[in-house]
Amino acid sequence: xxxxxxxxxxxxxxxxxxxxxxxxxxxxxxxxxxxxxxxxxxxxxxxxxxxxxxxxxxxxxxxxxxxxxxxxxxxxxxxxxxxxxxxxxxxxxxxxxxxxxxxxxxxxxxxxxxxxxxxxxxxxxxxxxxxxxxxxxxxxxxxxxxxxxxxxxxxxxxxxxxxxxxxxxxxxxxxxxxxxxxxxxxxxxxxxxxxxxxxxxxxxxxxxxxxxxxxxxxxxxxxxxxxxxxxxxxxxxxxxxxxxxxxxxxxxxxxxxxxxxxxxxxxxxxxxxxxxxxxxxxxxxxxxxxxxxxxxxxxxxxxxxxxxxxxxxxxxxxxxxxxxxxxxxxxxxxxxxxxxxxxxxxxxxxxxxxxxxxxxxxxxxxxxxxxxxxxxxxxxxxxxxxxxxxxxxxxxxxxxxxxxxxxxxxxxxxxxxxxxxxxxxxxxxxxx
Amino acid sequence: xxxxxxxxxxxxxxxxxxxxxxxxxxxxxxxxxxxxxxxxxxxxxxxxxxxxxxxxxxxxxxxxxxxxxxxxxxxxxxxxxxxxxxxxxxxxxxxxxxxxxxxxxxxxxxxxxxxxxxxxxxxxxxxxxxxxxxxxxxxxxxxxxxxxxxxxxxxxxxxxxxxxxxxxxxxxxxxxxxxxxxxxxxxxxxxxxxxxxxxxxxxxxxxxxxxxxxxxxxxxxxxxxxxxxxxxxxxxxxxxxxxxxxxxxxxxxxxxxxxxxxxxxxxxxxxxxxxxxxxxxxxxxxxxxxxxxxxxxxxxxxxxxxxxxxxxxxxxxxxxxxxxxxxxxxxxxxxxxxxxxxxxxxxxxxxxxxxxxxxxxxxxxxxxxxxxxxxxxxxxxxxxxxxxxxxxxxxxxxxxxxxxxxxxxxxxxxxxxxxxxxxxxxxxxxxx
Numbered sequence: 001x002x003x004x005x006x007x008x009x010x011x012x013x014x015x016x017x018x019x020x021x022x023x024x025x026x027x028x029x030x031x032x033x034x035x036x037x038x039x040x041x042x043x044x045x046x047x048x049x050x051x052x053x054x055x056x057x058x059x060x061x062x063x064x065x066x067x068x069x070x071x072x073x074x075x076x077x078x079x080x081x082x083x084x085x086x087x088x089x090x091x092x093x094x095x096x097x098x099x100x101x102x103x104x105x106x107x108x109x110x111x112x113x114x115x116x117x118x119x120x121x122x123x124x125x126x127x128x129x130x131x132x133x134x135x136x137x138x139x140x141x142x143x144x145x146x147x148x149x150x151x152x153x154x155x156x157x158x159x160x161x162x163x164x165x166x167x168x169x170x171x172x173x174x175x176x177x178x179x180x181x182x183x184x185x186x187x188x189x190x191x192x193x194x195x196x197x198x199x200x201x202x203x204x205x206x207x208x209x210x211x212x213x214x215x216x217x218x219x220x221x222x223x224x225x226x227x228x229x230x231x232x233x234x235x236x237x238x239x240x241x242x243x244x245x246x247x248x249x250x251x252x253x254x255x256x257x258x259x260x261x262x263x264x265x266x267x268x269x270x271x272x273x274x275x276x277x278x279x280x281x282x283x284x285x286x287x288x289x290x291x292x293x294x295x296x297x298x299x300x301x302x303x304x305x306x307x308x309x310x311x312x313x314x315x316x317x318x319x320x321x322x323x324x325x326x327x328x329x330x331x332x333x334x335x336x337x338x339x340x341x342x343x344x345x346x347x348x349x350x351x352x353x354x355x356x357x358x359x360x361x362x363x364x365x366x367x368x369x370x371x372x373x374x375x376x377x378x379x380x381x382x383x384x385x386x387x388x389x390x391x392x393x394x395x396x397x398x399x400x401x402x403x404x405x406x407x408x409x410x411x412x413x414x415x416x417x418x419x420x421x422x423x424x425x426x427x428x429x430x431x432x
Numbered sequence: 433x434x435x436x437x438x439x440x441x442x443x444x445x446x447x448x449x450x451x452x453x454x455x456x457x458x459x460x461x462x463x464x465x466x467x468x469x470x471x472x473x474x475x476x477x478x479x480x481x482x483x484x485x486x487x488x489x490x491x492x493x494x495x496x497x498x499x500x501x502x503x504x505x506x507x508x509x510x511x512x513x514x515x516x517x518x519x520x521x522x523x524x525x526x527x528x529x530x531x532x533x534x535x536x537x538x539x540x541x542x543x544x545x546x547x548x549x550x551x552x553x554x555x556x557x558x559x560x561x562x563x564x565x566x567x568x569x570x571x572x573x574x575x576x577x578x579x580x581x582x583x584x585x586x587x588x589x590x591x592x593x594x595x596x597x598x599x600x601x602x603x604x605x606x607x608x609x610x611x612x613x614x615x616x617x618x619x620x621x622x623x624x625x626x627x628x629x630x631x632x633x634x635x636x637x638x639x640x641x642x643x644x645x646x647x648x649x650x651x652x653x654x655x656x657x658x659x660x661x662x663x664x665x666x667x668x669x670x671x672x673x674x675x676x677x678x679x680x681x682x683x684x685x686x687x688x689x690x691x692x693x694x695x696x697x698x699x700x701x702x703x704x705x706x707x708x709x710x711x712x713x714x715x716x717x718x719x720x721x722x723x724x725x726x727x728x729x730x731x732x733x734x735x736x737x738x739x740x741x742x743x744x745x746x747x748x749x750x751x752x753x754x755x756x757x758x759x760x761x762x763x764x765x766x767x768x769x770x771x772x773x774x775x776x777x778x779x780x781x782x783x784x785x786x787x788x789x790x791x792x793x794x795x796x797x798x799x800x801x802x803x804x805x806x807x808x809x810x811x812x813x814x815x816x817x818x819x820x821x822x823x824x825x826x827x828x829x830x831x832x833x834x835x836x837x838x839x840x841x842x843x844x845x846x847x848x849x850x851x852x853x854x855x856x857x858x859x860x861x862x863x864x
């Protein structure tokens with residue numbers, strides 16, 4: 001039923017690929033003990049086989065022809081750590097078509113084509129695992145699938161983008177400007193030269209799409225994730241938030257109430273006593289609320305060569321065990337529930353709103369009238385003088401209100417002559 | 433190979449047992465979807481079958497004869513949530529002897545007899561799972577076995593006793609006395625009438641013994657876990673710790689350096705920036721350091737009816753899947769590595785020491801001489817007047833030193849006339 005060796009084709013030999021090679025080589029004995037078989041990388045896809053590399057590898061293994069891996073009948077498992085979306089999807093489909101199990105660290109791919117690929121894998125009786133795609137160093141997908149198997153997950157909140165969390169941490173703890181913190185992150189290699197996907201929230205949205213597909217058993221599409229980045233977060237917002245007991249974090253939120261689902265990513269005012277508030281720097285964390293279990297949180301490095309490689313190799317161990325058992329293709333189940341998304345009337349939350357208003361009598365009355373019309377009530381207000389003459393700054397935190405109502409209020413306030421500017425609006429989250 | 437139903441015998445119908453019944457009943461459809469079989473509780477062991485109960489259950493299922501479960505050939509799985517050690521061990525052995533898989537929430541049992549029971553289970557090809565025994569609501573054992581399968585765990589630190597963490601949190605955040613905080617914990621049902629096992633550290637030691645057996649693949653014995661409780665922690669220690677940047681937590685530490693192992697439980701000064709420092713109230717958390725993954729932390733409720741029951745039912749799902757695959761008895765592996773414990777020369781750490789000394793010249797010189805003799809160097813010192821006349825209080829934090837050296841110093845200081853009292857000594861832990 002199984003050869004004494006499992007043969008792996010590795011697509012990509014960048015940072016993560018090298019880490020995978022390092023771990024497989026360094027842990028041969030442990031891996032053999034756990035699985036009873038030897039795991040061997042037999043072919044490696046690279047762009048330029050003649051290039052000199054940091055990691056010493058037999059040059060005969062290197063190839064620039066993907067199909068020499070995908071169609072090689074000797075190869076049992078494809079490990080895809082090359083990145084890319086559409087072309088890579090074709091490669092993964094080809095691998096599955098040839099009955100190969102696939103492990104990928106590619107969140108972009110899984111966020112966009114995950115449901116289709118999982119269906120294909122199930123149809124072929126192949127495993128398709130992707131633990132490394134979300135919060136590399138945290139075994140969060142495994143925890144969702146297995147640890148919560150008899151529970152119902154109602155809420156997940158994630159700090160799942162290390163770059164933006166690093167920037168927000170620097171701003172909040174050291175009072176650095178957004179620009180300076182971003183530059184520092186780039187110098188340290190935490191942010192790409194083009195940081196758009198990280199600071200714009202897209203990277204986090206991809207991960208939330210993957211988490212909600214798995215946690216809620218529905219096929220989430222990336223475009224259904226409401227997404228806002230951190231580029232407009234200001235030190236002033238942080239200061240006022242701090243005064244009211246909040247820290248600003250880029251939080252991905254996936255909630256399920258009576259089978260109705262909402263998934264979004266946005267800079268969020270989170271209560272300082274909430275465990276996510278003290279997740280700092282490039283660390284990631286996923287907070288999961290289960291009906292039975294209550295509050296749990298999984299914390300760890302979100303990226304990095306070895307954490308990500310470790311997640312890939314853990315998946316590889318599971319694939320090998322499944323091969324021995326002859327039970328591949330049953331692990332990360334394809335979505336089976338019907339998806340019903342919340343409307344804006346059904347998305348409820350507290351909100352933090354900061355306004356610049358004319359410092360004259362009657363302004364607060366106009367604002368409270370508008371709030372009352374839309375059934376939005378206020379939990380806290382701070383008013384203070386603004387540096388421009390005859391202006392005041394007004395900071396409000398609402399009670400739980402629907403997104404629709406709050407947007408109604410904001411639209412109305414924009415039209416009022418006494419209101420100079422809506423400076424910022426944040427979703428507010430805290431303890432259950 | 434498997435009937436359409438899996439039949440379960442439940443031993444104990446207290447809080448956790450009732451939770452298990454509730455979850456199995458409430459999640460029938462989900463469980464059926466995941467496993468393809470129906471899970472049915474067919475017999476329940478209770479002390480008094482005639483007693484009225486909160487949970488509605490067919491009275492025909494109840495029995496006070498354990499052997500009617502253990503020897504019933506129709507029963508596939510025994511769920512043990514009755515507690516107890518030696519008698520319960522006999523029951524579990526009997527169940528395994530009859531080829532039944534066993535799930536237990538019993539940390540006392542697993543800490544004392546775990547290695548023997550796991551060996552027996554492996555010999556019989558039976559599963560023996562115990563996720564609920566450590567940090568009920570956190571799937572930590574699963575994470576260790578699967579998430580870190582290709583990594584090498586070098587350090588685990590756990591806040592694994594909710595009662596003592598509740599008491600320390602109240603002391604630290606509200607300045608309550610130990611006695612008042614304990615009383616409040618008892619009133620809220622967080623502490624037993626006899627709190628000795630919780631506040632004395634034994635409960636935490638049991639869990640650290642289970643975690644290190646699993647994480648390091650060695651058979652730890654409970655008596656090898658150095659154990660100190662929180663009964664001597666004072667508000668003064670907290671105040672000085674706070675000033676130096678530390679929070680006091682009851683921390684279980686399991687470390688492995690070059691295959692040499694140390695496991696202990698003690699009140700520990702932990703850097704406020706460490707993720708464990710903000711784990712408050714009855715919550716538990718296990719911080720795991722893996723060579724590849726780096727720092728991770730798993731946070732959640734440590735106890736409670738539904739969190740614990742959820743862990744039990746997750747184990748049950750795994751047992752049922754394994755039955756379908758015919759691969760029981762390979763999950764939680766029996767220890768296979770040789771255990772080498774560190775000597776006191778090999779246990780290294782920073783220490784916090786608080787002394788009451790005579791306020792006279794030459795005292796500090798005597799102390800520093802003693803430190804130098806034992807090669808212990810100082811990272812921070814605070815000296816301040818003591819409320820008694822002519823006395824001073826001296827607080828020192830050492831650099832990394834061996835336990836042996838620090839004990840040598842303390843013994844010498846005790847003999848010095850100028851030293852009135854060694855008020856307290858804490859291990860200090862922080863970021864790697």
